Amino acid sequence: MTALIEKPVREPGRWAAPPRPVWEEPASKAGLASKGLVLGIACLAILFPLWIVVVTSLSSRKTIDEAGGLVMVPKDITFVAYQELLSGGQVTRAAIVSVLVTVVGTAFSMTVSVLCAYGLSRSGSLGHRWILMVLLATMFFSAGLIPTYLLVQTLGLTDSYLALILPSAISVFNILVLRGFFMGISSELTDSARIDGAGDFRILWQIVMPLSRAVIAVITLFYAVGYWSAWFNASLYLNDQDMMPLQNVMIQLVQKQEAPVGLGQAIKTGQLSGLAVQMAVMVMALLPVAVLSPFVQRHFKKGMLTGAVKG
Amino acid sequence: MSHSTVPRSRTEADTTAKTPVAPGGATGSSDGRRGRLSLRLRFRRDRVLILMALPAVVLVLLFNYVPILGNVVAFQDYDPYISDNGVVSMLHSPWVGLENFQRIFADSSFWSAVQNTLVLFFLQLLLFFPIPILLALLINSVVRPRVRAVAQAVLYLPHFFSWVLVIAVFQQLLGGAGLLSTLLRNHGYDGLDIMTDPNTFKFLVTAQSVWKDAGWGIIVFLAALASVSPDLYEAAAMDGASRWRRMWHVTLPALRPVIALLLVLRVGDALTVGFEQILLQRDAVGPGAAEVLDTFVWWNGVRNQDFGYAAAAGLVKGVISIGLVLAANKVAHLMGEQGVYKK
Numbered sequence: 001m002t003a004l005i006e007k008p009v010r011e012p013g014r015w016a017a018p019p020r021p022v023w024e025e026p027a028s029k030a031g032l033a034s035k036g037l038v039l040g041i042a043c044l045a046i047l048f049p050l051w052i053v054v055v056t057s058l059s060s061r062k063t064i065d066e067a068g069g070l071v072m073v074p075k076d077i078t079f080v081a082y083q084e085l086l087s088g089g090q091v092t093r094a095a096i097v098s099v100l101v102t103v104v105g106t107a108f109s110m111t112v113s114v115l116c117a118y119g120l121s122r123s124g125s126l127g128h129r130w131i132l133m134v135l136l137a138t139m140f141f142s143a144g145l146i147p148t149y150l151l152v153q154t155l156g157l158t159d160s161y162l163a164l165i166l167p168s169a170i171s172v173f174n175i176l177v178l179r180g181f182f183m184g185i186s187s188e189l190t191d192s193a194r195i196d197g198a199g200d201f202r203i204l205w206q207i208v209m210p211l212s213r214a215v216i217a218v219i220t221l222f223y224a225v226g227y228w229s230a231w232f233n234a235s236l237y238l239n240d241q242d243m244m245p246l247q248n249v250m251i252q253l254v255q256k257q258e259a260p261v262g263l264g265q266a267i268k269t270g271q272l273s274g275l276a277v278q279m280a281v282m283v284m285a286l287l288p289v290a291v292l293s294p295f296v297q298r299h300f301k302k303g304m305l306t307g308a309v310k311g
Numbered sequence: 312m313s314h315s316t317v318p319r320s321r322t323e324a325d326t327t328a329k330t331p332v333a334p335g336g337a338t339g340s341s342d343g344r345r346g347r348l349s350l351r352l353r354f355r356r357d358r359v360l361i362l363m364a365l366p367a368v369v370l371v372l373l374f375n376y377v378p379i380l381g382n383v384v385a386f387q388d389y390d391p392y393i394s395d396n397g398v399v400s401m402l403h404s405p406w407v408g409l410e411n412f413q414r415i416f417a418d419s420s421f422w423s424a425v426q427n428t429l430v431l432f433f434l435q436l437l438l439f440f441p442i443p444i445l446l447a448l449l450i451n452s453v454v455r456p457r458v459r460a461v462a463q464a465v466l467y468l469p470h471f472f473s474w475v476l477v478i479a480v481f482q483q484l485l486g487g488a489g490l491l492s493t494l495l496r497n498h499g500y501d502g503l504d505i506m507t508d509p510n511t512f513k514f515l516v517t518a519q520s521v522w523k524d525a526g527w528g529i530i531v532f533l534a535a536l537a538s539v540s541p542d543l544y545e546a547a548a549m550d551g552a553s554r555w556r557r558m559w560h561v562t563l564p565a566l567r568p569v570i571a572l573l574l575v576l577r578v579g580d581a582l583t584v585g586f587e588q589i590l591l592q593r594d595a596v597g598p599g600a601a602e603v604l605d606t607f608v609w610w611n612g613v614r615n616q617d618f619g620y621a622a623a624a625g626l627v628k629g630v631i632s633i634g635l636v637l638a639a640n641k642v643a644h645l646m647g648e649q650g651v652y653k654k
Contacts, residue, residue, distance in 0.1 A: 016455065017454050017455045018454060018455075018456070020454070021541070021545065023544075023545050023548040023549060024544075024548065025553075025554065035449060035452065035453065038449060039449060039450075039453070039458075039462055042446065042462075042466065042526075043462060043465045043466070045522065046465055046466065046468060046469055046522070046526070047465060049480045049483070049484055050480070052483070052484075052490065053480060053483065056483075068493050068497060069488065069489075069490065069493045070483060070489070070490045070493070112366045112367045112370065113367060115363040115364070115366065115367070116363065116364045116366070116367035116368070118360075118363055119359075119360040119361065119362070119363030119364030119365075120360075120364055122357075122360060125353075125356075125357040125360050125361075126350075126353040126354055126356070126357040126360075126361065127357070127361060128357075128360070128364075131361075131364050131368055134368060134371065134372070134376075135367070135368070135371055138371060138375040138376075140579075140633060140636050141379075141629060141632070141633055142375075142629060142632075143375060143376070143377075143378035143379045143381065143382070143629075144378065144381075144382060144608070144622060144625035144626065144628075144629055145605070145608050145609060145612065145613075145621075145625055146381070146384065146608065146612045146618055146621050146622040146625055147378035147379065147380070147381025147382050147384070147622060147625075148374070148378045148381075149612070149613065150378070150381045150384065150397035150401075150618070151373075151374070151377060151378045151381060151397065153395070153396075153397045154396050154397035154398050166370070166374070167374050169370055170367055170370045170371055170374075172371070175367060199359065200359040200360060200363065201359070201363075204363075221471075225471045228473070229471075229472070229473030229474070229475070229476075230473075231473065231474075231475055231587070232586075232587055232590070236613065247473050247475045247476075248475075250475050250476070250479060251475055251591065254475075254478075254479040254482055254483075255478070255479075255482065255591070255595065278479075278483075279483075282476060282479050282480070285472075285473065285475070285476050286472055286476055289468075289471040289472060290468060290471075293467065293468065293471045294464045294468075297460075297463065297464055297467060298460075300467070300530055
């Protein structure tokens with residue numbers, strides 16, 4: 001699983017098919033058509049709902065009423081819903097909370113994970129097998145929801161944003177992926193730096209990290225998406241509604257059909273459709289992820305698999 | 312300082328004689344088997360590395376290992392109101408032996424949760440598991456690099472959405488006021504609310520999982536497919552194998568170890584079926600159809616504050632899960648596959 005040879009990219013920047021090897025039979029029309037159809041349907045099943053969400057969030061009350069609900073074809077584009085949501089009030093605060101928790105949490109998780117992965121990356125170092133065992137074993141069991149809840153309570157983390165970061169800060173899988181990548185870096189580079197008098201922190205910062213940009217981008221994305229998407233810990237450990245992150249506000253909004261605090265007026269006076277508000281919050285939740293993940297996409301395969309299975 | 316080039320065949324005496332001379336940190340090299348340094352020297356050499364691993368180890372010990380001790384409340388009539396501090400409450404709560412477990416096994420809602428969990432597990436195995444394999448074969452047969460990249464970008468996308476968002480999207484499409492219902496009503500039929508229907512809930516959950524994660528699932532298979540040597544295909548073609556026979560005799564054998572590994576992982580995790588996803592919809596559908604083991608623990612512990620009871624249920628689940636992981640691995644080894652860990 002480790003040696004992944006990407007197929008060589010032929011004819012970069014073109015949609016045309018590269019030439020087939022001589023031994024391969026030419027593509028049949030029916031085969032191509034059915035492949036295209038299945039792939040098209042699969043992609044449409046993902047994109048069509050998102051399209052409706054985005055378009056409805058940008059529609060005026062009139063358009064939404066005419067369509068009898070969700071809008072499929074945009075008629076007039078208006079940003080009223082976003083203006084209302086971002087002009088202070090519950091959703092604005094929730095979005096800020098989510099951004100802050102994600103940024104601080106990801107920075108913390110990455111720091112701890114990269115340090116640990118490097119610390120365990122030199123084979124033969126003292127105790128690294130033991131530490132690895134301690135980490136790996138956690139992939140086979142879970143202490144359970146209730147004991148974890150009681151622990152967080154005992155540590156006094158309830159009603160603190162630390163409860164959204166610390167219990168979920170470490171993913172052993174991510175550490176293993178980073179470690180696998182670090183181990184692949186030629187030891188000649190690190191050894192020569194060591195001979196030149198560089199310490200481990202310096203080697204990590206100036207040699208290992210710059211060589212590992214791809215995997216670091218992938219793992220950063222994984223951690224960031226984890227923090228951005230999390231809602232359960234907030235529902236468990238936070239009691240103050242004003243502290244809730246975006247996902248939890250979205251639950252109230254979409255599932256319980258409650259208008260966000262402070263927005264009720266705009267909806268009642270008829271300028272704004274409640275549906276557009278719901279959709280706008282959904283767009284706010286999906287936008288950062290949808291924008292960032294394609295950039296990291298080309299590293300996924302490498303990041304997911306290099307050394308994830310190395311002992 | 313030339314010792315990083317010292318060949319491994321050098322005698323032990325040679326290396327040990329050398330090491331103390333070299334300054335502390337500089338002795339470390341990528342090969343630790345060379346020479347037998349004393350523990351003290353190895354610690355001096357590697358202390359920075361250990362220090363670096365320490366924060367993560369502390370976090371894992373604190374949040375993954377320490378809570379194991381908290382499972383003692385499963386044997387207590389735990390009273391959370393004794394103190395804000397869980398440990399103090401634990402020390403003052405009365406012990407009840409196996410009473411919580413007896414209550415669980417006599418509780419019909421527990422067995423209903425077990426049944427729902429197992430039904431969902433098998434349904435997902437049947438309807439979810441094959442889809443990423445088929446999609447990966449399809450994507451792999453697409454030779455145009457641009458088409459491939461775009462399709463992959465789209466298929467991976469929903470994996471990064473939160474469950475809250477995925478369920479919100481389904482709500483807008485299939486809910487009582489959603490797209491499908493509106494369309495039906497506009498054409499004179501009765502509207503229907505799939506999101507709250509207990510009878511179809513298991514299929515709804517499976518559909519949501521497929522929508523969110525089936526695309527992401529192909530990544531592992533694509534990697535396995537990319538590592539198949541093109542020579543194999545060429546040789547097979549030379550021998551007159553058709554496209555389908557090449558897929559059967561070359562492609563599928565290449566995927567077999569990955570499929571086995573993922574099956575082992577899935578079976579080991581059989582009692583965990585989408586906790587967040589189901590919890591979010593539990594109130595709308597009702598516990599009869601939407602209670603699984605994890606939500607059973609949540610409901611009894613967090614909502615009903617019956618912590619001893621909930622912890623006991625969690626413990627039952629945890630112990631069976633460990634058994635399942637080990638058993639699934641055993642089966643994989645017997646079948647000649649590698650499984651999660653080596654023999």
